[in-house]
Amino acid sequence: MVKSVLKKIYTYFIFLxxxxxxxxxxxxxxxxxxxxxxxxxxxxxxxxxxxKDRQIMTSLYYTIGIALASSFIATIIGTVAAVGIVxxxxxxxxxxxxxxxxxxxxxxxxxxISLMLxxxxxxxxxxxxxxxxxxxTFNLPYVILSVLPKLKQLDNQIYDAALDLGATPSYAFTxxxxxxIAPGIFTGFLLAMTMSIDDFVISFFTTGPGVSNLAITxxxxxxxxxxxxxxxxxxxxxxxxxxxxxxxxxxxxxDNNRKERMV
Amino acid sequence: xxxxxxxxxxxxxxxxxxxxxxxxxLFYSIVRIxxxxxxxxxxxxxxxxxxxxxxxxxxxxKIAIISTVICLLLGYPMAMILASKEMSNxxxxxxxxxxxxxMNFLARTYAWMxxxxxxxxxxxxxxxxxxxxxxxxxxxxxxxxxxVYNFLPFMVLPIYSVLVKIDKAVLEAAEDLGAPPPIVFxxxxxxxxxxxxxxxxxMVFMPALTTFVISRLLGGAHFTLIGNxxxxxxxxxxxxxxxxxxxxxxxxxxxxxxxxxxxxxKENEGGGLW
Numbered sequence: 001m002v003k004s005v006l007k008k009i010y011t012y013f014i015f016l017x018x019x020x021x022x023x024x025x026x027x028x029x030x031x032x033x034x035x036x037x038x039x040x041x042x043x044x045x046x047x048x049x050x051x052k053d054r055q056i057m058t059s060l061y062y063t064i065g066i067a068l069a070s071s072f073i074a075t076i077i078g079t080v081a082a083v084g085i086v087x088x089x090x091x092x093x094x095x096x097x098x099x100x101x102x103x104x105x106x107x108x109x110x111x112x113i114s115l116m117l118x119x120x121x122x123x124x125x126x127x128x129x130x131x132x133x134x135x136x137t138f139n140l141p142y143v144i145l146s147v148l149p150k151l152k153q154l155d156n157q158i159y160d161a162a163l164d165l166g167a168t169p170s171y172a173f174t175x176x177x178x179x180x181i182a183p184g185i186f187t188g189f190l191l192a193m194t195m196s197i198d199d200f201v202i203s204f205f206t207t208g209p210g211v212s213n214l215a216i217t218x219x220x221x222x223x224x225x226x227x228x229x230x231x232x233x234x235x236x237x238x239x240x241x242x243x244x245x246x247x248x249x250x251x252x253x254x255d256n257n258r259k260e261r262m263v
Numbered sequence: 264x265x266x267x268x269x270x271x272x273x274x275x276x277x278x279x280x281x282x283x284x285x286x287x288x289l290f291y292s293i294v295r296i297x298x299x300x301x302x303x304x305x306x307x308x309x310x311x312x313x314x315x316x317x318x319x320x321x322x323x324x325k326i327a328i329i330s331t332v333i334c335l336l337l338g339y340p341m342a343m344i345l346a347s348k349e350m351s352n353x354x355x356x357x358x359x360x361x362x363x364x365x366m367n368f369l370a371r372t373y374a375w376m377x378x379x380x381x382x383x384x385x386x387x388x389x390x391x392x393x394x395x396x397x398x399x400x401x402x403x404x405x406x407x408x409x410x411v412y413n414f415l416p417f418m419v420l421p422i423y424s425v426l427v428k429i430d431k432a433v434l435e436a437a438e439d440l441g442a443p444p445p446i447v448f449x450x451x452x453x454x455x456x457x458x459x460x461x462x463x464x465x466m467v468f469m470p471a472l473t474t475f476v477i478s479r480l481l482g483g484a485h486f487t488l489i490g491n492x493x494x495x496x497x498x499x500x501x502x503x504x505x506x507x508x509x510x511x512x513x514x515x516x517x518x519x520x521x522x523x524x525x526x527x528x529k530e531n532e533g534g535g536l537w
Contacts, residue, residue, distance in 0.1 A: 200367070
């Protein structure tokens, strides 16, 4: 009895620790004055100011643009590569898998700096394009690591059966293989999107003047001190990520229920 | 069935954007370019050993170890509670535990900045009670707090995922054979959970060692960890050679930690979180 009460208290304590800062952040985004300690009344004005802030809005567009483009390109290259990796000779395959784990394990700051050196030496002007290349690079492993397990579960005989029944290889691939690995591709795409939206360190080193994503903008604003406008931006970003992931989650459990009903 | 060529674009991509850049860091760490000529040098690595820089390394390691230990002490009981089956609304609890991770880590760090600053909620609250608090922001403890807050889920989730997989029959067997609860824990539960503990330690220690953002925002402009030192070399002093040497040492430290930790994890397939 005492034990279960202790467990409850401990759980509440940890959750308070995890949530208190976030809740305070969101609550004070609605505070009328600039104070972070005194509640002076409810307002939406910081949200309106956020939408009027050119710097925040441009970095929002860059964040979304880079996230969509980089995860789309990484998903295509990664899925194609995963199909190829399955057919590679064992020695080459293990080399490629080591290469895949390298950026995942490498500290972000080293990845960011090494790419920065490359772009400087290649005389690529740093900006949107270099940041996009960097994001594709760190997204690729996540796509491959999501798609590969699905490919390994695949029963090769079904593909062979399709060929025996007269399907061309490409037809068999799009009609037989692709639908079966689609969940892995989708997971990889979402994972890539999340990593891209969340990234600060690598973007920080690979971007140039004038081009920054939300994380970089918040970092430079936060260094100058706190502003309720940042609270508003972060609250909105947090709310949309939670909403997005809840929709995805709902969709996936919905799919499972449908499958169960069919069985 | 020759479809292996499909992986070649990826291979080329990774060579250009991962292998060559890391090669560049290695190159700059041991080569000095002077008047068009190149000289092989160990000078950059010798500088790493200078007392000021060695102090930065030791401080980073110390803070990373303290943060990891606190995460383990706070996180292990939490993982056990999440894994225990008496909890009726377990799946909701786990979702609730993961949600804060969906917030950008910069946002989470910023949230602490607003709480701890001079006119922040915590200081104001204590002032109302008549207690004068010292400056909360920009100390070593604040940086550790920020790390624990940001990385705690990385410790809890791998341990949790190992704990839920432990066969309850094994625990019952230990109890039937007369082991009191502390012994069941120390001789059965804890050894079985070691793979999770190992991945938890890696997943907290590595970002804690390499971060430069948490130390910059919560530790202030003069609080220097390895990450800040590397950032300065590339963005402020533009000493690529020294910055590269620091990066190489950092990578070596990561490789050593991984190798050390993974020795304990041979039978586990790894990748506890994914």
